[in-house]
Amino acid sequence: MGGPNQSSISEFLLLGLSRQPQQQQLLFLLFLTMYLATVLGNLLIILAISTDSRLHTPMYFFLSNLSFVDICFSSTTVPKVLANHMFGSQAISFSGCLTQMYFVFMFVDMDNFLLAVMAYDRFVAICHPLHYTAKMTPQLCALLVAGSWVVANLNVLLHTLLIARLSFCADNVIPHFFCDATPILRLSCSDTYLNEMMILTEGALIMIAPFVCILASYLCIICAVLRVPSTRGWWKAFSTCGSHLAVVSLFYGTIIAVYFNPVSSHSAEKDTAATVLYTVVTPMLNPCIYSLRNRDLKAALRKHLNKSFLLTVLTFYLSSGFNFV
Structure with a gap:
């Protein structure tokens, strides 16, 4: 008897975002x-x-981890899209497809958990400012991030193994630019009921639990801020949370639109548009959102960029001077 996966195909074909040559050039x-x-x-x-x-504080520690995850997140999908266009190939091996899907969803989960951890950090900072240092210790911050990595990997491993057991008989064309769970399930010629139920139950729990934590944190923050008599105090408190709320809204809005509906109700065009938002656009916007609304981070970035510019000018001047000798 064969292995758990009786697939007769060895690779998938990623159609990308467009089949029109002019649009492909523009999208590239x-x-x-x-x-x-x-x-x-x-x-x-x-x-x-x-x-x-x-900036060596818990808030910026979590933000630096979020930036690292966003780099990895985009790097699991976009380079493959660019390589396929450059080499004129749409193929991705069966194991490569599962690997790509594994890392995509692992980084989605990490974004999810880090956004919840950052909301908790803001809750402690605003609602319990006198105990902030005692509560948000370096050990707790490291534990929260490490625990997020462990849970994310275990969750994604479950869904990857469930997809690996499916059979794929004939059709291997994925109308998408990366290996996503929903279009892969549509291609399977075996029963995907368990996969769908696990996405709608366990997968939903993994996404909803941090989201509930974020909502609870911000409800407590709002209640604490409304007790402050100063309007300036309100503005200061909400301005520190505005960036995070913007990222949360964009991230969860697209995730819910794509994954927490029955497979039969999905359309390739809507799924592709939504996944472009959370896999490509959101990681690109996060640095802008956080840096534009954060005075300390803007100052640090300006200082570093000024150093880099001066170093570039000095290097150019010295090299030019040596050339004149």
């Missing part, structure tokens, strides 16, 4: 620009936080 340039902006923006945030001692 767009994806390349967004990917470079994502990597550069998030690397700058990590560099600024790691080099500025004033």
